[in-house]
Amino acid sequence: MSVNSIHKRVKSMVELGIIKNFNARLGPINFSTYTNILFFGVSNTKDPKSTIEKIGAHDCIYNVTQAGSNLFYIHACLENITILESLVLFIRQVGQINELTVGIHSSPVDISIEDLGDMSLSKLDYLIINALKENSRKPTVDISDEVGASTKTVRRHLNRLIEKKLVDLSIDWYPDKTAEFISFVQVYLEPSEIIDKSDLIKDLRKQFGSKIIFSWMFGNLPNLIIICFWIRIMKELQEIETNLMSKGFESVRVTILLEGKNFPSWVDHYLKDKIYEIKTKSS
Numbered sequence: 001m002s003v004n005s006i007h008k009r010v011k012s013m014v015e016l017g018i019i020k021n022f023n024a025r026l027g028p029i030n031f032s033t034y035t036n037i038l039f040f041g042v043s044n045t046k047d048p049k050s051t052i053e054k055i056g057a058h059d060c061i062y063n064v065t066q067a068g069s070n071l072f073y074i075h076a077c078l079e080n081i082t083i084l085e086s087l088v089l090f091i092r093q094v095g096q097i098n099e100l101t102v103g104i105h106s107s108p109v110d111i112s113i114e115d116l117g118d119m120s121l122s123k124l125d126y127l128i129i130n131a132l133k134e135n136s137r138k139p140t141v142d143i144s145d146e147v148g149a150s151t152k153t154v155r156r157h158l159n160r161l162i163e164k165k166l167v168d169l170s171i172d173w174y175p176d177k178t179a180e181f182i183s184f185v186q187v188y189l190e191p192s193e194i195i196d197k198s199d200l201i202k203d204l205r206k207q208f209g210s211k212i213i214f215s216w217m218f219g220n221l222p223n224l225i226i227i228c229f230w231i232r233i234m235k236e237l238q239e240i241e242t243n244l245m246s247k248g249f250e251s252v253r254v255t256i257l258l259e260g261k262n263f264p265s266w267v268d269h270y271l272k273d274k275i276y277e278i279k280t281k282s283s
Contacts, residue, residue, distance in 0.1 A: 021172040024132035026271055027165045028077070030121065035081050036105035038216060038226070039074040039088070041097040048259065054094045056263035060087055065260030072097065073184060073257075077265055103218035103226075119164060123278050124149055128157055129167050130275045133268075136169050172262045181231050182213075186253040187244060189223040197225055208240065223250070 013019045028034040045051040052064045055074060060083070063075040072095055078084060084102070092100055127147040132138055140158070144151045161167040189195055197217050204227065205212050213228040231237050237254065244252045 041100040067255040106219035
């Protein structure tokens with residue numbers, strides 16, 4: 001897709017309410033024991049909207065999405081892996097999910113922490129991230145006015161934050177606001193085959209292009225890849241399913257997202273506490 005096409009697509013999604021916010025948060029690399037988890041399972045709830053809110057009330061959960069057949073996808077970030085057991089119990093009870101799959105995110109490492117050098121955050125870094133938390137597209141001059149630093153200084157700090165992945169730029173998006181289809185496709189690989197999952201994802205991206213939004217691999221579920229597809233009509237999704245099934249995978253499960261919501265997590269609260277501390281000391 002051309003830059004102009006991407007711009008038009010993003011603008012359209014904002015106007016439709018699919019994208020509600022462009023956010024900036026502290027990057028996971030700032031926390032030495034940070035772990036991303038994806039839970040999924042079928043809920044017995046008869047009130048999905050209420051269940052989404054109840055699950056999202058947990059401090060570690062930042063997104064809850066309902067798919068067809070009452071399948072729930074729950075995204076969480078753990079400050080420490082030791083709380084995983086209690087979080088699983090919470091989701092099972094509150095979400096009324098008897099069989100819950102737990103996927104611990106893994107991703108290819110492009111660069112080592114040693115190569116990144118100094119990873120510390122200054123007071124100004126925290127203030128810049130805070131200024132961008134609800135609008136990561138905010139002009140540099142506005143950030144400069146808000147944090148009390150020159151635009152040149154702000155640009156230098158922001159470039160470093162992005163380069164070292166100290167800031168996480170993301171969006172709040174809502175699949176229920178579009179007439180198109182967003183699907184999480186669970187691809188189960190043959191356990192007996194040795195496959196480079198990173199290369200597999202690259203090949204699928206070449207084949208399906210912009211229809212793939214993102215994908216997940218899991219350290220504890222080595223034979224599972226979940227791929228998020230965005231398609232315009234059901235026929236396209238059927239063709240994607242047929243294509244994937246022809247590749248010799250053990251199984252392919254297509255799920256269509258119906259409704260979702262993002263929630264603040266302990267990472268957001270950590271930044272809020274840091275800003276309060278900085279402003280209290282400077283007053």
